[in-house]
Amino acid sequence: MSKRRTMAILADGMLDFHHGKTATSILRYRPSDVVAIVDSHHAGAVSQDVLGIGGQVPIVGDMSDALKYRPDELLIGIATRGGFLPPEWRRQIALALQSGVDVVNGLHYMMAEDTEFKALARRHGAQIVDVRRVPENLSTSEMLQHRAGSHVITFVGSDCAVGKMTAALEMRQAADARGLSTAFVATGQTGIMLEGSGIAIDRAIGDFMAGAVENLVVEACELADWVFVEGQGSLLHPAYSGVTLALMHGSLPDAMVLVHPPGHRQIDDYPVTIPSLPRVIQIYEEAAGWIKPARVVAIALNTRGLSNQEAARAVRQTEAETDLPAADPVKGGADKLVDAVLAALTPAESSVSGA
Amino acid sequence: MSKRRTMAILADGMLDFHHGKTATSILRYRPSDVVAIVDSHHAGAVSQDVLGIGGQVPIVGDMSDALKYRPDELLIGIATRGGFLPPEWRRQIALALQSGVDVVNGLHYMMAEDTEFKALARRHGAQIVDVRRVPENLSTSEMLQHRAGSHVITFVGSDCAVGKMTAALEMRQAADARGLSTAFVATGQTGIMLEGSGIAIDRAIGDFMAGAVENLVVEACELADWVFVEGQGSLLHPAYSGVTLALMHGSLPDAMVLVHPPGHRQIDDYPVTIPSLPRVIQIYEEAAGWIKPARVVAIALNTRGLSNQEAARAVRQTEAETDLPAADPVKGGADKLVDAVLAALTPAESSVSGA
Known part of the structure; x- marks a missing residue:
């Protein structure tokens, strides 16, 4: 090496x-x-x-x-x-x-x-x-099946640059630490620099965005049981919403994790108000469901700039508001979020049959 | 010439x-x-x-x-x-x-x-x-305002290749015939071949799709009062939904026209069921509304292959089911659909003040 x-x-x-x-x-x-x-x-x-x-x-x-x-x-x-x-x-x-x-x-x-x-x-x-140069041979998505036993978790956000990649990397690391078989699918320039592979899907030609993600995800599912897919943009972002939807429909998630900085109320640089978190969750579940149902199963809060006390309060408020587990994976560790994903995607029977 | x-x-x-x-x-x-x-x-x-x-x-x-x-x-x-x-x-x-x-x-x-x-x-x-080669200098959308007095009508569909461009061209022609000031925004290869201008947005780089549409639409709004925007893909299409959402959020429609072939129940070549028309309408209004509210105001039916009697029945059924005006603009003319758009987008006062 x-x-x-x-x-x-x-x-x-x-x-x-x-x-x-x-x-x-x-x-x-x-x-x-x-x-x-x-x-x-x-x-x-x-x-x-x-x-x-x-x-x-x-x-x-x-x-x-x-x-x-x-x-x-x-x-x-x-x-x-x-x-x-x-x-x-x-x-x-x-x-x-x-x-x-x-x-x-x-x-x-x-x-x-x-x-x-x-x-x-x-x-x-x-x-x-x-790094953003995409392969020449991209094609349209075909809704290929993921390997049975693999689970795809796609990260979505209330805005761009809120920490979707970071949340995915932290959760992947925490899942790794438990001995689970994991993969991280990089879909943006930084993720690619860190992972050494991936495709910058915001650079792909419109018709081939979903297909590019599909290929990455199907390959990752062959190698790992728990596939964490870096998100891009936001469905609420006027410029990048199309990239986000292509990423969602290309990855066909089994579950989503929503990333949000508490108190962030407007899309950066655009006159678009971010609605309440329950509504943001509804939006993502709605859009996923047009093709294949998937739930938001946890909230990764990005509490940068908040004191520990403020961050803890934000976590409590978010959990009360959404009825979902919430945590800042950078400050508080990602175990709670990994637990939420496992609980949502591991059928009760499998733990029984494995016992 | x-x-x-x-x-x-x-x-x-x-x-x-x-x-x-x-x-x-x-x-x-x-x-x-x-x-x-x-x-x-x-x-x-x-x-x-x-x-x-x-x-x-x-x-x-x-x-x-x-x-x-x-x-x-x-x-x-x-x-x-x-x-x-x-x-x-x-x-x-x-x-x-x-x-x-x-x-x-x-x-x-x-x-x-x-x-x-x-x-x-x-x-x-x-x-x-x-024709699909896009300009080199595309950029991200900025949510630019459209000229006051201009109206943007974006065409959306239950699937690809259902007649969105045809419906837009027919409605534009019918609006022209009434002496209205109109423009047609071509967003796909055939529209560009017919119109002699436009951008194939499914060929644009993901990040620049919405911006490409925005530029076309803002320019058209400077020239005309009634701007008919050719749609692409479908929010229900696993491969192209991202292109469709970018086109919607880039064009920031004041109203939408939904194009549908009666009886079409599944996305061509994909295992995705097309829901009822009221649900399809809800999906498009939902997605538009993440950025700016817009209603579906009419249904353009594509009754190719149906007898005149069957087509008339499909129109009646669609109107009963959706509570919206419906017509096949190719077979029955587009006047009814143009009426629906004018009724939805022309404030009652303006006709009074113009009298």
């Missing part, structure tokens, strides 16, 4: 949990691989100070400063609206390529096709990896 | 209303431009015999036979599952290009990128037009 690669993360001016969700997820799940963060707004600080995660990873003001930490690759750690490349980042990316540092990019903007970047990469022996 | 171009239509082995919906729509709306149909299964017959439309257009067994009718272009008249090119059609297409006949293609398969076709086109001075 080759040695682990070290990375610098470009997050200039956007090192926060919303726009910088790729950066923060890498810092959460692969902290030891990160040698530097490029963000002129917080240069001189360390990751832990700014984000509360990632430990002593230094934040530097420019890619030229990051080079002395000898990264193997520069990871573009930010999701811009529409996935476009802000022009002010070009210099940083060029600097990396000129130094032979590979660039790993999750934007819609395909850097490997950029004339300048392509030439620099060739000249200096660097690779450009566009 | 240049002279109208004549076309041959390739529909080999699939000259029916379902797979051949492009062919049949061109024959319905531009019959005088079609000089021949290539279909070995019906060679020797004329269009009217096989399809009941298109008059005396000859059906020939091979592109070499079509050449004597001197077409300017060969139009690929068939929608294959997934939009792939059946290998047995390559010879016909190559024959056209070798004779300097342009090829107009609505499949997902991009013929202009096909090495063989590209070389033939260059050598023989023929053009290849891939």
Whole structure:
């Protein structure tokens, strides 16, 4: 096995949990691989100070400063609206390529096709990896059966960037720890960077989105009994609702987990009010049910920014309001949510027959 | 203005209303431009015999036979599952290009990128037009306001290929005939071929589908008061529901028209049951309402294959079942449906203040 690669993360001016969700997820799940963060707004600080995660990873003001930490690759750690490349980042990316540092990019903007970047990469022996590039041979979904004995849990959210991937990873980890056979299906750029496989389904052609998810899920069901499918977007999001529905109907979940930050009342950047949680649950169950019934069986709360006391209150209120188990899997562990999924999807008879 | 171009239509082995919906729509709306149909299964017959439309257009067994009718272009008249090119059609297409006949293609398969076709086109001075190719500069939707005074009517269906485009074109024509200011927004390959503009949104990248529709609709609302938006897919379709939802949320309709073939009880090729019409209406109103409320205000029935008596009975039954005006716009005219839209979207005061 080759040695682990070290990375610098470009997050200039956007090192926060919303726009910088790729950066923060890498810092959460692969902290030891990160040698530097490029963000002129917080240069001189360390990751832990700014984000509360990632430990002593230094934040530097420019890619030229990051080079002395000898990264193997520069990871573009930010999701811009529409996935476009802000022009002010070009210099940083060029600097990396000129130094032979590979660039790993999750934007819609395909850097490997950029004339300048392509030439620099060739000249200096660097690779450009566009994580969102989808395979050429996608096709429409066929409603293939999942392997008997496998269970698909799809993550849905009240909005984009609320922690659907994180909840799925935490629950998968907790299920793993119990010795269950698990898989994580990555459907977005960050999930793919972490898992090393998957398809960015928001980049797939409309007609092939559901088919792309179906293939990933059917394959995962062959390998594992408990398949956790990273969600995308939200049915309540004017721009991305179609991606969300394709993901739901392509994955044909047996159960859903709803991810929500308590108090989040409006879709970010859009004049759309998020209804009450029971109504959000109803919306997801309604939409799943057009093709195949599936229940929301647990609520993963994202209580970032709340005190422990406030978070505990949010959990109690959510459980009272929805009559479902709720927990923040990052703060409180994911066991309670895994219990809820097992209770919902494991028939009572099977535990009897197995006894 | 240049002279109208004549076309041959390739529909080999699939000259029916379902797979051949492009062919049949061109024959319905531009019959005088079609000089021949290539279909070995019906060679020797004329269009009217096989399809009941298109008059005396000859059906020939091979592109070499079509050449004597001197077409300017060969139009690929068939929608294959997934939009792939059946290998047995390559010879016909190559024959056209070798004779300097342009090829107009609505499949997902991009013929202009096909090495063989590209070389033939260059050598023989023929053009290849891939109608489904989407613009490079698409972006996410922003929930832009439509011009005050404009009305958006989006067409939705119980399944794919049930006549959503036809209903929209017929209603637009009937509204035109009343002197109303109208526009038709083409969102699929056939609509684009007929209208000469539009975007094949099922070909757009997932994240940009709603934005692509939004742009088309906002532009149309600047030009016309009554904007009829061609629908795609169905919320009940496992493979295409995401495209449909993106189209609904991107177009932000003021009203919807539901298109349905009476008696159609299951999604074609998929084990999904189509529920009762009141439930289908509820599903569409539910999904629209997540972002902006909109009612289904009329039912366009597609009674192809029914006798006039059966069709009249289906209209009566549908109206009793749904409490909405219903009509087959192809057989019975679209005036009743246009009346329903006007009644739903024209405030009573405006007719008073205009008196």
